[in-house]
Amino acid sequence: MKAAILIAIIVIVAAAAASAQTIAITNGTVYPVSGAPIPNGTVLIRDGVIVAVGPGVSVPAGATRIDATGKIVTPGLINSVTQLGVVEVSQVRDTNDVRATGTNRISAAFKVWEGLNSASALFAPTRNEGITTAIVSPEGGLVSGQAAVIDLIAGHATDMVRRAPVAMVAQIESPNDAGTNARGELVGKLRALLDDVKFYAQNRATFDRAGTRSLSAPKADLEALVPVVEGKLPLVLLANRLDEIDVALALARDYGLKIMIAGGAEAWMTADRLAAAHVPVLTGAMSNIPSSYSTLNQRQENAALLTKAGVRVVIVATGGSDVTQFNARNIKYEAGNAVAYGMSHDDALRAITLTPAELFGISDRVGSLQPGRDANVVVWSGDPFEFSTQVEHVLIRGREVKEPSRQDLLIERYRPHP
Incomplete structure (x- = not known):
């Protein structure tokens, strides 16, 4: 009798655990990115993986439900140029692990993710704004080193790293x-x-x-x-001036390199050549004020003009300060600005989800809402690109991760009380 009771208890506990691992986001407008938007759609998640997406998905009994009525559901956003976890306070040397000494300004062997600070206070505000995945890149020198993809989960740095290396970083x-x-x-x-x-x-x-x-x-x-x-690992080249971009294209042609242009302020001026060479551009849309002589022809229509020419565009944060660190969360505003300056809404969303996932070799796991993909999912109160829109739920690998950031705690601490 006792054995039977024990078995029954085990079965009940196991069933409860199984149901706790099943999450259904229901009744929302789902933007899978890999396909057309789905009105009144459901995203079903089991054990951290998306198992079904559609308008008529059956929700198992006992599943945790997130009602997304009147809301937008998208893949988690991807910021493709960040220093999250390797720069904490810019002016404090002990918190900077983004730049290697190298030899002769060459640091190709530098693996920036091996210095990742999993306790960084910058992760929470970034993921609370819907960014679930980031490419962490080194800087400095001629060849800066190797970049990695991380998910902004809490835990060990080794658990955060999704794929490494995903690119070599250099500048011209x-x-x-x-x-x-x-x-x-x-x-x-x-x-x-x-x-x-x-x-x-x-x-x-x-x-x-x-x-x-x-x-x-x-x-x-x-x-x-x-x-x-050998053309197996992409080379991300920081280049803004038209002539620098032409040099990058020549290098790719002469050495058989698989390159991406980062920055690309004047890329719109050579969009036809970039498209013909199948070279993607990582750029933003927040600023049209030149920061140097290399960006004199910078314009906010850059992303739209490149996309129209057939160039694959990844939107990254370029406007304002600390765009690779604290303000890495602002890529949704860059995307919104790109829409305001001629890019379609679908192309802009793709440029911060599926396109970077494809270019960095992780589209089989993230970047879209499809069965078999990891459940990096965001529920928004409205259009993600609108300033008034709030992030209501953030899931990374199927776990809800939205939590108070340091900024939220400070606001609460110093809020006036009667």
Whole structure:
């Protein structure tokens, strides 16, 4: 008898646990991104994975329900250029892990995610604004290092990292950062490095025996760049001026590189060439005020003009300060501005969800609301691109993660009380 009671209790507990892992977001307007919007739709989640999306999805008994009547349901947003978790306070050196010393301004072996601070106070306000996934990128030098994709979950840094590396990061706009005096010298230095990487890849054994000429980077950096020259790992090149972008296209052509342009202030001026070369651009739409001579032709229609020309566009935060850190949450406003300056709403939403997921090799897990994808889902009170819209629910890997941020706690602490 006792055994039977014990078995019954175990069955009841197991059933309760199973039902607790099933979540149904019902009656909302669902934007799967991979397809047309679904009025009065349901997103069914089980064990952290989306199992059904549609207007007539049957909800199992005991499932946790989130009523999204009158609300918008989208995939979690993806910010593709951030320093979240590796810069906490810009002016405090001990909280900065985004820039490696490197050798000769080359830090290709630098894995920025290995310094990730999982307790960063910047994660909560970012995910509370609907950003569930971020690409964490290094900066500095000629070749800055390797970038990674993280989910903004609470826990260990190793659990946050979804995929690494997803890109190599370099720049061709600042001779000073590259340890050179002129752009032509910078480009020559980068070409010499790429030549050395190709040479190294063909002569590893001889190099290890010290039987080759000296090369422009240590072995670890050369090894890290081999997938780049083989066209297997994307190279994200920071470039804004028209001529810098043309140089980037020439490098991609000459060395068989798979590149992306980050910044791209004047990319609209060479949109036809970017489209023909199938080179994506990571850019924003918040600012039309030049910050340097390299961005004199910056305009807020950039993303729309590029998209119209057939260029794959990823919208990133570019307007204001701390856009890769505290204000990384502002990509939805960048997307909204892109719509105001000619981009379609669907294209803008795709540019902060599915397109970056495809470009960084994670579209089989995130970026859209489809069966089999991880449940990174956001429920909005209205259009995500409107300033008045509130985030009501944020799920990452099927778990509700919206919680008070440090800013929320400070507001409550100093709120006037009678």
